[in-house]
Amino acid sequence: MKKSWLMMSAALVMGATAATADEVRVYNWSDYIDEELLTKFEEETGIDLIYDVFDSNEVLETKMLAGGSGYDVVVPTGSFLQRQITAGAFQPLDLTKLPNHGNMWDVIAERTATYDPDNAYSINYMWGTTGAGVNVAKVKEALGEDAPIDSLALIFDPANMEKLASCGVHILDAPTELIPAALAYLGENPDSHDPDVIAKTEPVLTAIAPYVQKFHSSEYINALANGDICVAVGWSGDVLQARDRADEAENGVEIAYNAFKEGSLMWFDQMAIPVDAPNPEAAHTFLNFIMDEHNMAAASNYVYYANGNKASQAHLEEDVIGDPAIYPTEEALGTLYTTTPYPAKVQRVVTRLWTKVKSGT
Amino acid sequence: MKRFGLISVPYLWLLALFLVPFLIVLKISLSDTALAIPPYTPTLDLSAGWAGVREWLSGLDMENFTWLTEDDLYWKAYLSSLKIAVLSTIFTLLVGFPIAYGMSRAPDEWRPTLMMLIILPFWTSFLIRVYAWKAILSQEGFLNQLLMGIGIINEPLTILNTNTAVYIGIVYTYLPFMVLPIYAALERLDESLLEAAEDLGCSRLTAFWLITLPLSKQGVIAGSFLVFIPAMGEFVIPSLLGGSKTLMIGKVLYEEFFANRDWPVASAVAVILLLILIIPIVLFQRNEEKQREAGK
Numbered sequence: 001m002k003k004s005w006l007m008m009s010a011a012l013v014m015g016a017t018a019a020t021a022d023e024v025r026v027y028n029w030s031d032y033i034d035e036e037l038l039t040k041f042e043e044e045t046g047i048d049l050i051y052d053v054f055d056s057n058e059v060l061e062t063k064m065l066a067g068g069s070g071y072d073v074v075v076p077t078g079s080f081l082q083r084q085i086t087a088g089a090f091q092p093l094d095l096t097k098l099p100n101h102g103n104m105w106d107v108i109a110e111r112t113a114t115y116d117p118d119n120a121y122s123i124n125y126m127w128g129t130t131g132a133g134v135n136v137a138k139v140k141e142a143l144g145e146d147a148p149i150d151s152l153a154l155i156f157d158p159a160n161m162e163k164l165a166s167c168g169v170h171i172l173d174a175p176t177e178l179i180p181a182a183l184a185y186l187g188e189n190p191d192s193h194d195p196d197v198i199a200k201t202e203p204v205l206t207a208i209a210p211y212v213q214k215f216h217s218s219e220y221i222n223a224l225a226n227g228d229i230c231v232a233v234g235w236s237g238d239v240l241q242a243r244d245r246a247d248e249a250e251n252g253v254e255i256a257y258n259a260f261k262e263g264s265l266m267w268f269d270q271m272a273i274p275v276d277a278p279n280p281e282a283a284h285t286f287l288n289f290i291m292d293e294h295n296m297a298a299a300s301n302y303v304y305y306a307n308g309n310k311a312s313q314a315h316l317e318e319d320v321i322g323d324p325a326i327y328p329t330e331e332a333l334g335t336l337y338t339t340t341p342y343p344a345k346v347q348r349v350v351t352r353l354w355t356k357v358k359s360g361t
Numbered sequence: 362m363k364r365f366g367l368i369s370v371p372y373l374w375l376l377a378l379f380l381v382p383f384l385i386v387l388k389i390s391l392s393d394t395a396l397a398i399p400p401y402t403p404t405l406d407l408s409a410g411w412a413g414v415r416e417w418l419s420g421l422d423m424e425n426f427t428w429l430t431e432d433d434l435y436w437k438a439y440l441s442s443l444k445i446a447v448l449s450t451i452f453t454l455l456v457g458f459p460i461a462y463g464m465s466r467a468p469d470e471w472r473p474t475l476m477m478l479i480i481l482p483f484w485t486s487f488l489i490r491v492y493a494w495k496a497i498l499s500q501e502g503f504l505n506q507l508l509m510g511i512g513i514i515n516e517p518l519t520i521l522n523t524n525t526a527v528y529i530g531i532v533y534t535y536l537p538f539m540v541l542p543i544y545a546a547l548e549r550l551d552e553s554l555l556e557a558a559e560d561l562g563c564s565r566l567t568a569f570w571l572i573t574l575p576l577s578k579q580g581v582i583a584g585s586f587l588v589f590i591p592a593m594g595e596f597v598i599p600s601l602l603g604g605s606k607t608l609m610i611g612k613v614l615y616e617e618f619f620a621n622r623d624w625p626v627a628s629a630v631a632v633i634l635l636l637i638l639i640i641p642i643v644l645f646q647r648n649e650e651k652q653r654e655a656g657k
Contacts, residue, residue: 058619065400065622087396175620214522215605275398344394344623351620352434355613358605361437 023048024282027063027071029269030055030218031241032126034302041289047282055218056174064089064274071274072283075125078115078268079176083341090121090272097284098123100291108308112268114338122270123287124308126237126300129266129328129336130177131259133220133239138167138230150258152185155233158207165211168229170220175354177265178205178233180339184263191339195349205357215358221245227253235267236325237305244304257325259332266336268308383635390628391421401624425629434613435630439637442610445524445599446592449531453588454581456532457539461580462573464540465547476544479537491530491601498526498602522604530598535591539584546580547573582645590638610634 030053042049052071054060057080063069064076064084076084084090095101101123108124116122134149142163148154155161161169172178180190182201192198213229220232224242226249232239236257243255271290273283289295297315300307304320306327313321320326328336342350355361395402403420405413429435464475482490497503498521505517520526550573558568596611603609610630617627 056619058622061622062619065398067398083396087398087400089398209605212605344396344621348621348623351616352432354620355434355616359608360606361434361608 022046022282023050024073024279024286025050025052025071026073026286027052027054027060027069028073028075028125029053031221031238032075032269032303032305034298037295037298040295041286045282045285045289047285049286057176068276069274070278072277072279073271073286074274075269075271078112078270079339079341081122081270081272082115084272085116085121089275091275091277091280092120093123093273093287094284097281098288098291100288100293103291103293103296103309103311105308105310105313108268111266111338112270112308114340115268116270122272123291125269125271125290126303126305126307127266127268128236128305128326129259129264130172130181130233130235131239131257131264131325133224133232133234133242133255133257135167135224135227135230136254136256138227139164142167142230149256150261152181152260152262155231156182156185156204156208158211161208161211164231165213168213168223168231169211170214170216170223170229170232170234171212172220172233172235173215173217173358175350176339176342177267179350179353180265180337181233181260184260184337190263190265190337193340193342193346195346198346198349198353202353202356205353209357209360224255225249225251225253227251237303240304240323240325259325259328259336261335263335263337266333266338386628386631388421389624390425390626390632391423392625393420393424394623394625399624400622425625426633428626429629429633435610435633438608438610438613439633441608442593442595443637445527445531445609446589446595449528449535449592450585450589452528452532453535453539454585457536457584458543458577458581460536461540461543461547461577464544465550479540483537487534488597491534491598494526494530494533494602495521498529521602524603524607526602527599527607527609530602531588531592531595534598535588538587542583542587543577543580546577550576586642593638594634 024047026049028051032053033051038049038051041047057077060074060076061080061084063071064074065087067089081090104119104123108127109119112122112124113119132149132154134147134154136149139147139149139154143160148160153160154164155169155171179198179201182204183192183197184190185204186200188197188200218238220229220234221238221242222245223229224232224234224239225245227246232242236259239255239257243257246253246255271287273280273287277283290299291309293309293311294315296307296309296312300312301317301320304323304326306320324332389401392401392403394400403417405417409416460479464472464479467475495502499505500517500519500521502521504520505514508514509517520529554572554576555568558572559565563571594611594614595609596615599607599609599612600615614627614630614634617623617630621627
């Protein structure tokens with residue numbers, strides 16, 4: 001009796017490992033890859049790919065810190081990655097299993113090293129900026145020909161927002177990006193961790209909140225493309241995807257993306273392997289596949305985000321590599337800022353402020 | 362021995378699925394946040410034996426509960442949830458009672474079909490049904506088009522992303538939980554009681570008031586609890602249909618857990634929510650028992 005029970009559990013354990021040996025579970029942002037790449041990966045490697053999506057760093061971080069997420073590859077943004085590394089959520093990369101690592105771009109690697117020293121735990125997948133997506137015709141109709149579509153005043157000056165409210169404004173539901181933007185508007189250091197300085201953004205944000213139709217981090221892509229809203233504070237590539245969808249639909253909606261001239265947040269989405277990944281071997285295979293110059297170029301050509309892969313640039317389409325909204329000019333790069341994670345006590349102040357702005361309480 | 366085993370099943374169930382999880386939540390609510398996996402401290406280290414347990418106990422405190430009293434966000438959210446839950450329970454009762462009454466008065470051969478119609482929506486995922494309400498209630502949605510088409514309104518109504526949409530969502534979602542217990546109570550009602558009342562000169566309305574309503578009381582109370590309790594902690598409906606101004610404790614709990622990564626405070630919020638829900642239930646049961654004893 002006892003023996004058969006033992007044999008049964010042994011068989012179960014073996015069955016479980018056999019199932020995971022050729023399976024890799026990836027957890028990435030929504031609308032963030034050319035889905036043909038997923039099929040290509042399965043065909044080339046024979047590994048089953050299970051691909052799930054999220055739309056906020058907070059959701060990912062909660063899964064990472066709870067442990068046992070079951071994912072082999074996850075894609076946190078730099079500042080979140082840094083905190084999760086400190087918490088011991090990731091395993092160091094084994095470069096011997098990543099022959100394509102040489103394709104990476106030193107300019108980006110230098111910047112991501114702020115979050116992940118020596119880039120020991122992660123590779124850059126995509127990077128971009130947080131700026132304003134506008135429906136050009138509608139915004140000009142509301143604010144006149146010289147509408148400040150590349151300025152923080154577009155969204156932080158209540159006079160502008162009052163006029164824009166009727167055609168619809170969406171703002172990312174991401175306090176860690178909007179509070180730095182409000183600080184930049186006030187001329188403060190966007191990466192300030194001083195609660196007193198952060199508190200200065202409250203009147204600015206409260207003044208514009210009544211004119212915001214929705215704080216949401218993914219609905220604005222469709223809303224912009226359909227012409228339901230005229231301004232979205234959003235991520236560069238998402239806005240450009242909206243532009244593309246509107247073009248395809250031929251609905252006469254013209255979308256433009258601009259980083260803010262006073263400074264925009266530059267962020268890096270990094271692929272990393274959780275410390276308790278069921279199949280780290282396959283995870284490395286996946287990372288190496290993504291770092292292939294053709295695959296990475298295909299991903300960027302599809303999602304309109306810049307990547308951290310130097311070799312892929314030769315294969316990028318002209319409307320990607322040539323678009324300063326995606327690959328900013330040397331000069332524009334200088335105005336972009338980065339942020340670092342808030343300590344727990346400051347994070348609480350930030351979240352509380354954001355709740356107050358959104359709900360009035 | 363066998364009988365003991367049988368009796369212990371519900372208690373084991375309660376122990377495993379209610380008491381143990383509650384104690385875990387209570388324990389986390391007494392801890393502090395930490396940047397680790399899991400993100401709180403202290404964690405119980407059993408390998409250290411008694412010293413480990415003692416160290417663990419000394420690390421627990423009531424700090425998070427004190428914190429909840431210091432910020433008005435929390436009690437405002439509890440009150441707002443309470444208001445939304447009470448009002449939606451009343452609305453659900455107003456809609457559900459006539460449905461249940463109609464079903465119980467319907468000819469016998471219709472009843473299985475009517476019952477089926479009440480249960481049928483459950484065959485579709487709850488999430489999809491709530492999403493469908495987004496399409497119905499939006500500015501360009503079905504409801505506004507209908508109302509504008511028949512000329513009742515000229516401008517589309519803003520319903521989606523307001524508290525009204527939350528009420529509609531809750532009433533719709535929990536309606537079967539109200540209808541089914543009331544129907545069960547009404548179906549058992551002995552019709553000869555009503556006939557007797559009418560024979561004795563009662564009008565139908567008075568008979569309804571004096572006989573049907575009191576006899577359906579148990580169903581109404583059961584239905585109201587089945588609606589009120591989940592509505593109080595509701596998260597999905599307010600986050601999909603409600604606006605940013607809809608303040609509910611479920612959303613606050615989500616923010617604590619996800620945005621602040623503060624499991625201890627999130628757990629403290631959950632413990633208080635449970636207490637708020639348990640106290641009226643216990644009071645109600647005590648009252649019932651007293652009445653039953655008085656009846657004897």
